Amino acid sequence: MNADLQQRAWDAAATVVDPEIPVLTIADLGVLRAVTVSAAGVEVAITPTYSGCPAMGVIGLEIELALSRAGIAPARVVTVMAPAWTTDWLSEDGRRKLLEYGIAPPPRGGRRALFGEEHVACPRCAVTDTERLAEFGSTSCKALWRCLGCGEPFDVFKCH
Amino acid sequence: MSQPDLLNPALQALALRRADDALVLGHRLSEWTGHAPMLEEEMALANLALDLIGQSRALYALAADLEGAGRDEDALAYLRTEREYSNLLLLELPRGDFAVTIVRQFLYASFVDRWWRAGMTSTDARLAAIAAKAEKETAYHVRHAAEWLIRLGDGTAESHSRAQHALDRLWAYTGEMFEPEDAELVAAGVCVDPPSLRLAWNHDVDAVLMAATLQRPRDGWMQTGGRLGQHTEHLGHMLAEMQHLQRSHPGAVW
Numbered sequence: 001m002n003a004d005l006q007q008r009a010w011d012a013a014a015t016v017v018d019p020e021i022p023v024l025t026i027a028d029l030g031v032l033r034a035v036t037v038s039a040a041g042v043e044v045a046i047t048p049t050y051s052g053c054p055a056m057g058v059i060g061l062e063i064e065l066a067l068s069r070a071g072i073a074p075a076r077v078v079t080v081m082a083p084a085w086t087t088d089w090l091s092e093d094g095r096r097k098l099l100e101y102g103i104a105p106p107p108r109g110g111r112r113a114l115f116g117e118e119h120v121a122c123p124r125c126a127v128t129d130t131e132r133l134a135e136f137g138s139t140s141c142k143a144l145w146r147c148l149g150c151g152e153p154f155d156v157f158k159c160h
Numbered sequence: 161m162s163q164p165d166l167l168n169p170a171l172q173a174l175a176l177r178r179a180d181d182a183l184v185l186g187h188r189l190s191e192w193t194g195h196a197p198m199l200e201e202e203m204a205l206a207n208l209a210l211d212l213i214g215q216s217r218a219l220y221a222l223a224a225d226l227e228g229a230g231r232d233e234d235a236l237a238y239l240r241t242e243r244e245y246s247n248l249l250l251l252e253l254p255r256g257d258f259a260v261t262i263v264r265q266f267l268y269a270s271f272v273d274r275w276w277r278a279g280m281t282s283t284d285a286r287l288a289a290i291a292a293k294a295e296k297e298t299a300y301h302v303r304h305a306a307e308w309l310i311r312l313g314d315g316t317a318e319s320h321s322r323a324q325h326a327l328d329r330l331w332a333y334t335g336e337m338f339e340p341e342d343a344e345l346v347a348a349g350v351c352v353d354p355p356s357l358r359l360a361w362n363h364d365v366d367a368v369l370m371a372a373t374l375q376r377p378r379d380g381w382m383q384t385g386g387r388l389g390q391h392t393e394h395l396g397h398m399l400a401e402m403q404h405l406q407r408s409h410p411g412a413v414w
Contacts, residue, residue, distance in 0.1 A: 051293050052214020081218065082285065084292035134200035135304045136207040144200065160296050 002037045005072070009042045010035045012070040016062040019055050020139045023101045026059060030089025033080055041074035042067065047085045049160070050140040087160045098157055099123050103142065106159040120156050122147035132156075170342045171284060171350060172226035173246070176236070177387060179219030180247035183237055184395070185268065186212030187402055188255050197258050204304060208265070211297040218290045238406035242396045243389040250333035252386070252395040259312055259322035263330055266305035270364045271337045271357065273298040278352035287350065306368045313372025320373065327369075328377050335382025337361075 013035060014027035026032040026046065034045040044063050048056050060077040067075040087106035090098075095105040104123045121128045127149030134144040142155040189209035196202035220233035231239075250268060255261050276298055279291030312323040338354045338361075340346075346353045369376050385391065405412060 048214075048293070050211060050214060051218055051290075051297060052210035052212070054210070081293060082289035084289065084296070086296075134204060135300060135307075136200075136204035138203070140207050140210060158300070 005042070006035050006037045008070060009037070009044065009067060009072050009075070012066045012072060013044050013063050016059060016066055019058045019062075020141075021098070021101070021103065023097045024094050026063075028091045028094030028097065030085060030091070031059065041076065042072055044075065044077045045080045046077060047080050049085050053140060085160070087157065090157075102154060104145070104154060104156040106157040108159075120145055122149060122152070123154055124152055125150045167344060167348060167350065168226050170345050171287075172223050174342060174345060174351060175219045175223035175226065175287070177246045179216045179223060179236070180245050181251055181272070182212040182216035182219065184245070184247040184398070185251040185264075186210075186216060187398060188251065188253075189261070189265075191255050192261065201258075205261070208301055208304070211294075211301070215290065215294045215297070218293075222286050222290070234406070238403045242391055242399055245391065245395060245399070246387050246389060247395075248333070248336050249383050249386040249392055250330065250336065252392060252398060253330070253333070254394055256326065257322060259319070260326040260330070262305055262308045262312060263323060263326040265301065266309045266368065267330060267334055267365070268337070269298055269301040269305050270368075271354075271361050273302050274357045274360055275352060275354065278357070281349075282351060283349040302364075309368055309374070310372045313369070313374040323372065324374055327374055331377035331379075332381065332383050335379070336384050336386060339384065339387065 010032075013032055014025055016026050016032075018024045018026065018029060018031075029049070031046050031049060032044070033047050036043045036045075044067070046056070046059060046063070056079065060079075063077050064075060067073070088108060090106065098105045102123050104120050107118065107120070118132070119128050120130050122130055125147060127147055129148040130145050131148060132143060133146050133153060136142075137144040137155050141158055141160070143158050144153060145156050146153045186209045189205050189212065192205040193202065193209075196205055216237070217233050220236045224231050224233055224236055248268075250264060253260075253264070256264075273295065276291045276295040280288055280295060282288040282291060309323065312319040314320070338358050340355055341351055341353050345351050366376060
């Protein structure tokens, strides 16, 4: 019974999308960490991508809403800090969706990828002759790059 | 709880110091919103501010929890006076021109990135969790500031002279970063002792200054006092603006 409730709660929470990148669900992102069922109700644990990520509040509300729509109550959302979120948690499906949305997925491999040579392929024309325009893009998790092939600027999901 | 409660007051003070550092610098960076020299930097500085304010929230929440007096993160940020703030003096100085902002950013990020990296193995699990997030963020802060410093120093005569001037002005505030931490916390493995980071910091800073064709100022007399609540005249003005809403409308929420 509890296992069934837990699965239903997970499935409901997993439908919530990132308000900044609406093609990704919080499950794709690895932001959804755990769902536990106890006598006190359902508890959903999420982890921030960045310390100051302004989307966390909205994501928490959306989860409560999704659970209540699925008839699951009482539920509460908690934020956990450890282990720290990394872009390596992004699902394969998530990486593919990002690319289709026009955002280059993050290079793999944590810190080494961050400060080693960077080769990012343009999400539009796949040319790897690209350059970084700005370290910080439209949100904390993105940088702004430009393709020297097609000349278009594009967002890169930063390695974290 | 991985630490005996005896260390709690010291850990609370540590969390508060580091929270004050992050909030004060974050606020200074946020002042650039609408004033940055170009759109990309407008975004970058706001993003840096967001990282720092996010880190300060986690640290204030930890400090409030350890204090156990019913104060929350907002009370610590908005309802303490200048003398109760324990941030580094370097971080409260006015944002200055773009060169001052970049030089400060570089000098501080080069230090705090290493401090956080060491903090990832803190014996206090809560601090280690905050460090694991902050370290990844500050790594970007270092790279951003270093690239700009090289561009400014090795740029035009005007940008070079402004960058050198900022470096000369801010240098006397760098010594405070390396003042020893609470000895008991260091002995218990809660945090690294800042003096032990000095050599590595010197090395990092020298390498970038050389690439930037900037002259490293000589270590002379160093300003101090921020950790004891003895601040420059600038912090009070900054807090007056930052705390205005909560002071005028106590308990106001969005």
